[in-house]
Amino acid sequence: MPTLFPDETKSIIEALLFVANEPLTIKTIAEITERSEDEVEAFLKAIKADCEREMKGFCLIEVAEGYSFVTRSEYAPYIEKLVKPRLNALTQAALETLAIIAYRQPVTKSEIDQIRGVNSDSAINTLLDRTLIEETGRKEGPGRPILYGTTQDFLKYFGLKDLKQLPLPEKTLAEKGID
């Protein structure tokens, strides 16, 4: 890689901090930019000073594991306004997965994947995070896969007294011949 002007290294470090999901250590940054750790530390200080001086929307913080850009805490109410509608809405994937679990519980992940024709890992995690589903046990057989079912919260949020109240889908499984 070509030799860089100091300012360019600073920009590259900004770019790295921007895309990193995890805090970056000085060591990692030094390896990528091919600079010494001391130089990197000086750049990090400069980046931090820039953010402070210009009152950017985000600043550089040092945490145990390294350095990371975070949004200013005083802007949390605005970010909440942005994030909330997004989090309130269940994605199509999550909704499909929830429907399958609700109607076929207890059911394993591989059964859900098979019905949906795609991997449902992240949908299941979302639903677990929102306490709409839970692990209800293990299925007998090879690998003893986890079984999922709906929770009390699920009934509460959908305003149902019990699972029997769930309306039958317009077409039943038997008609479709997949049961």
Next chain:
Amino acid sequence: MPTLFPDETKSIIEALLFVANEPLTIKTIAEITERSEDEVEAFLKAIKADCEREMKGFCLIEVAEGYSFVTRSEYAPYIEKLVKPRLNALTQAALETLAIIAYRQPVTKSEIDQIRGVNSDSAINTLLDRTLIEETGRKEGPGRPILYGTTQDFLKYFGLKDLKQLPLPEKTLAEKGID
């Protein structure tokens, strides 16, 4: 929410752009910051100018009918050392199919097959899987075939502002002023 100094709104917009996982529209930003769309647009211009002037590691681009921060393209070699490179490039078959869909949408599979002179099933499936295209409806007539169109992800993937900005092959990218 308290009345804000102009600079503070700019910082808040930066913070919003920082945590958004999709390009943000002027409308959304205006709603959250309780500013007019014109004011928001002016702030966005100022943020863009800041990034350019200071040669930040990332810059503001107008894409998929919104605004988003992305890293500077010249730093890709460094960033690829940190994060996994993006998905595989599209095949020739997928690109041809996508070009036909982009320019002729809404369009049916048989129209695509007719132009390409080969079956486009697997190309269409790849594009659907990568959410670059979607089913937009059904064509009236025998069989009511599925119609395909491009998605927001398509604009994002190719860095296009909107469908009006679709490139024309007669002119090079530089001439069109989008490079």
Next chain:
Amino acid sequence: MTYQVRLPIFEGPMDLLLHLIEENEIDIYNIPIALITQQYLDYLDRAGQMDLELTSEFIVMACTLLSIKARMLLPTPIIETADDEQELDPREELVQRLLEYKEYKEKAKVFQELEERQSRCFWREIDDAQLLKKFPPPNPIGTVTWEDLAHVFSNILEKVEKREQIISLSREEITVRDKTEYIMAMLQEKPQGLSFYQLIATAVSKEEVIVTFLALLELVKLGKVFVRQKNLFKDIYIFMMPLEEGQSNAYSFS
């Protein structure tokens, strides 16, 4: 290792034709059809020798080219109709298709450039789950109702059905053997005669009805059962064949 010629791979017959036209620096509006047909067939021949997999569309195009070539050799037919229709060039339709394909091929190239440029820009990956923890929503389902849930489930079933139709033409879920065993078991319970209509009443698919009928025919052939029908289109009653001395109740397939 055998000597190998590097043979370019083409997306399809149109791609190959365009390549030949460009390679020969030919005017697309005046294609020397004999030359191009020859080169096209040569390519197919070489590809065949190298075991390159060619789709059927390549063969269809070869037929089209040969047909155009033949029509160009024939004397121009005199159109007897009163209309002063222009005499059609047999190449006309192919030329239009080639021009159209060429246009999209060029557009695809621009998309490729954009893709390449864009792949060097990186977006921040925002972890929704992390953000959710900071702002726990008061209601995790948003505006979704249980009716929505039922509707989504119906749609899934419909999709599953579509997919199954494509993937498995004949799933041998219910075998003739299963059904013969089932019929024999039912006959033990109903020695006074088993109704065929009742037998198929629980069938969930057309396949199952067919398999049940095949099983019945098999049992009749094997002499395990006999059937009686009062009238055409009336119910069929199935009876166990009386056992002869020394015969066992077991049945087997040859």
